[in-house]
Amino acid sequence: MERDDTPLRLQPPYYAVIFASRRSDGDEDAYQRTAARMVELAAAVPGFLGAESARDAQGVGITVSYWRDLDAVKAWKQDSEHRIAQNLGRERWYEWYSLRIAKVERDYVFDHEDQGLTPAAVDSPA
């Protein structure tokens, strides 16, 4: 498989927003357009550190976004375009979702390219 991504390497402590959801049927084009726009918008918020996302064939998806601190999480939550998308999500796109705000205390990355289990931030003092 072609290597087109790498694990995110961050430096704890930082915050994770864990968004799990089940898509409703349909409206796929508008959903995909908005999802792509949200990635773009989130990346422009000061304190955004990165995100990881997967959705399986049964419609269950998990997106985890990472943030420097709670102020950054709050700024993203309150972004006006994001708020409109949240409303559309509840009305049209999701059967259910859960949102969890969590403080990351420790992390590790394994990567065949560096052949070892290391703290996620390579310059970590841990």
Place this chain on the structure above:
Amino acid sequence: MERDDTPLRLQPPYYAVIFASRRSDGDEDAYQRTAARMVELAAAVPGFLGAESARDAQGVGITVSYWRDLDAVKAWKQDSEHRIAQNLGRERWYEWYSLRIAKVERDYVFDHEDQGLTPAAVDSPA
């Protein structure tokens, strides 16, 4: 789409272990067998609260497991059969993975079945 799952409703604070990975090619049967066994084993660890998982067609997956406290996370990490699986994962199954241990401070659930955005634990005093 048939409703065959519901969002996990938990009561903060609790811990999340965020496992993101890219599968290597092949060895799918052994991988699936071990993954199913790990779900079974984790569920038997005292303090296990639940898990959510999604893997997309490109091989990137995210599994988030939830735990009562750090002692429960540690007990799961050190389970002997889980340790063997961790080694096999590094040797055979994953191109890379990241593991983040995070304390969940707040959560919310939206569900069309109860038509509202509520704290994830319905009996939450918050």
